[in-house]
Amino acid sequence: MEPAIQFDHVSKRFGSFAALDDVSFEVPSGQSIALWGSNGAGKTTLIRCMLGVTAFRGEIAVEGFSSAKHGKDVRVRIGYVPQVMPLFDPPVGEMVDLISRLRGVDSAEGLRLLERFELKQTLNKPVKSLSGGMRQRLALTLALLGNPHILVLDEPTANLDASSQKDLLTLLHQLKDEGRTIVFTSHRWSEVRSLADTVVHLEEGRVKEMGAVSALALQQDLVFIRLVLDESSISPASTALTSAGFQPYSGDGSVHVTVADAHKMDVFGALSAADVRVRNFTLEVEE
Amino acid sequence: MSSRSVLTLTQRELLDALRNRWFIVYAAAFLVLCISLAAMIVNSAGYAGISGFGRTAAGLINLVLFLAPLMGLTLGAQSLSAEREQGTLAYLLAQPVSLGEIFLAKFLGLAIAIAGAIAIGFSISSLAIMYWSGGAGVGIFLRLLPLTLLLGWTTLAIGFVISAVSDKTVSALGIGVVAWLLLVLIGDLGLMGASVAVSISPGMLLTLTIVNPLESFRIASILQLRNSIELLGPSGLVANDRFGDLTLWVLVGVMIVWLTGATMLAYVLARRRELQ
Numbered sequence: 001m002e003p004a005i006q007f008d009h010v011s012k013r014f015g016s017f018a019a020l021d022d023v024s025f026e027v028p029s030g031q032s033i034a035l036w037g038s039n040g041a042g043k044t045t046l047i048r049c050m051l052g053v054t055a056f057r058g059e060i061a062v063e064g065f066s067s068a069k070h071g072k073d074v075r076v077r078i079g080y081v082p083q084v085m086p087l088f089d090p091p092v093g094e095m096v097d098l099i100s101r102l103r104g105v106d107s108a109e110g111l112r113l114l115e116r117f118e119l120k121q122t123l124n125k126p127v128k129s130l131s132g133g134m135r136q137r138l139a140l141t142l143a144l145l146g147n148p149h150i151l152v153l154d155e156p157t158a159n160l161d162a163s164s165q166k167d168l169l170t171l172l173h174q175l176k177d178e179g180r181t182i183v184f185t186s187h188r189w190s191e192v193r194s195l196a197d198t199v200v201h202l203e204e205g206r207v208k209e210m211g212a213v214s215a216l217a218l219q220q221d222l223v224f225i226r227l228v229l230d231e232s233s234i235s236p237a238s239t240a241l242t243s244a245g246f247q248p249y250s251g252d253g254s255v256h257v258t259v260a261d262a263h264k265m266d267v268f269g270a271l272s273a274a275d276v277r278v279r280n281f282t283l284e285v286e287e
Numbered sequence: 288m289s290s291r292s293v294l295t296l297t298q299r300e301l302l303d304a305l306r307n308r309w310f311i312v313y314a315a316a317f318l319v320l321c322i323s324l325a326a327m328i329v330n331s332a333g334y335a336g337i338s339g340f341g342r343t344a345a346g347l348i349n350l351v352l353f354l355a356p357l358m359g360l361t362l363g364a365q366s367l368s369a370e371r372e373q374g375t376l377a378y379l380l381a382q383p384v385s386l387g388e389i390f391l392a393k394f395l396g397l398a399i400a401i402a403g404a405i406a407i408g409f410s411i412s413s414l415a416i417m418y419w420s421g422g423a424g425v426g427i428f429l430r431l432l433p434l435t436l437l438l439g440w441t442t443l444a445i446g447f448v449i450s451a452v453s454d455k456t457v458s459a460l461g462i463g464v465v466a467w468l469l470l471v472l473i474g475d476l477g478l479m480g481a482s483v484a485v486s487i488s489p490g491m492l493l494t495l496t497i498v499n500p501l502e503s504f505r506i507a508s509i510l511q512l513r514n515s516i517e518l519l520g521p522s523g524l525v526a527n528d529r530f531g532d533l534t535l536w537v538l539v540g541v542m543i544v545w546l547t548g549a550t551m552l553a554y555v556l557a558r559r560r561e562l563q
Contacts (some may be wrong), residue, residue: 014563051380051381053377053380053381053561053562054562054563055562055563071385072289072383072384072385073383075381075382075383075384076383080381080382082374082377082378082381084374085378086373086374086375086377086378087373087374087375088373088375089303089306090299090302090303090306094302098295098299099382101291101295102292102295102296102382102383102384103382103383104291104383
């Protein structure tokens with residue numbers, strides 16, 4: 001059976017920086033694949049290459065279509081959910097109509113999806129007035145217009161509160177059960193473990209390891225630490241944690257890191273050594 | 288390129304323009320000033336007959352010279368930069384559309400919106416003149432309309448170039464306003480200063496003058512309204528001497544070169560930036 005997506009020696013450089021370096025793997029149809037790695041590991045760049053919105057070396061085939069040569073054909077076959085749904089001015093109904101028309105589908109399908117994701121009451125509200133959780137559900141609604149077999153989600157829960165994260169994950173499980181191929185990035189190991197069949201661990205643009213979640217060396221007792229820092233401390237904290245061998249993720253005024261329970265104090269040790277002041281933190285055991 | 292996608296995105300751009308408070312302010316200001324000018328035209332005709340024509344024509348040309356480029360430059364400058372800043376451009380690019388389709392639709396949408404604002408301003412003013420005076424002076428608006436549209440679109444294209452290279456909407460707007468000042472005021476004064484300080488031949492001075500699309504518009508408008516540019520003095524005579532009957536077409540050609548050149552440059556810059 002032909003894989004849904006095939007990455008074949010994909011490389012991408014920004015000047016002298018190798019964002020992706022000879023990445024090759026396949027995504028079987030109906031499987032859920034997590035791209036795992038720290039900031040700058042190449043996850044988002046790989047997604048942009050797959051969507052055919054940036055030039056790269058090598059070959060990516062999505063259901064047989066080349067991302068480099070037939071970007072529009074590829075994007076018709078992919079439903080894309082960004083990390084944050086942009087703050088569009090128009091009302092939800094207008095956005096649904098716009099994306100429906102661009103995807104060549106009847107906007108009645110959008111109304112059905114809005115109902116499924118409990119967003120029908122937002123039809124006349126501007127997209128930018130919706131809560132973060134609602135906006136991500138809208139992004140999922142728009143991604144499913146035209147019923148694509150492949151869903152690509154870039155950190156879909158990164159900016160959501162715990163309740164919205166849970167709701168979105170439930171929806172993603174439903175979509176996975178419908179047999180869709182899902183490619184997603186996340187910095188939460190609990191999400192990866194819950195949703196992914198396979199994990200592709202990217203580091204410095206290369207595939208470090210790949211396999212079933214249970215078989216990876218990453219699999220251990222993990223904790224998720226959210227560090228609240230001054231804005232000016234975010235970059236030094238990320239640098240210090242990366243130098244210490246952790247995989248930090250920075251966003252929404254904080255730095256997140258998933259770490260083996262036995263090494264959680266090492267995070268604070270690395271920050272202290274770099275003179276980074278932590279204003280607050282939360283710690284969750286990854287289940 | 289899919290015409291369906293371009294049409295869909297153009298409609299979206301038009302709706303966005305109607306929601307854009309800058310556009311609403313420009314369109315309203317243009318309308319109010321046009322109507323004021325119409326009232327002036329009627330009064331001039333009443334008191335001075337045809338002798339009032341020169342004053343009102345100059346007023347209309349100056350009004351267009353100030354507002355149409357400001358509208359084109361600032362709306363163009365916001366076009367891509369605002370979408371980039373809000374993340375909406377990246378989101379649209381992840382849909383089954385190409386950058387070329389998005390770019391073309393944005394340009395068409397804004398060009399239609401600007402044309403609408405100008406046409407409404409001119410039409411209502413013309414109707415007002417017809418109502419007040421039975422039609423004397425309406426021709427000024429009608430004869431100036433095509434050149435005004437061309438000026439609006441040319442400056443829109445220059446605004447797109449600014450937008451293609453700007454990271455933030457605020458900085459794009461700032462550069463747009465500086466470009467407007469340069470084209471409307473400083474370029475003119477600088478050329479006058481340079482011609483005094485350095486000995487520039489009349490032919491060179493004419494060339495340097497009409498390279499500025501706003502000056503091309505100004506001279507072409509006078510030619511269109513008066514059928515003569517001798518009132519511009521020696522430079523008008525030089526233009527007549529050099530281009531003869533083709534003067535109007537040369538000036539329109541300069542504006543079309545700016546329009547197409549700037550549009551293509553903006554697309555190349557946007558492509559390099561977005562798809563790198």
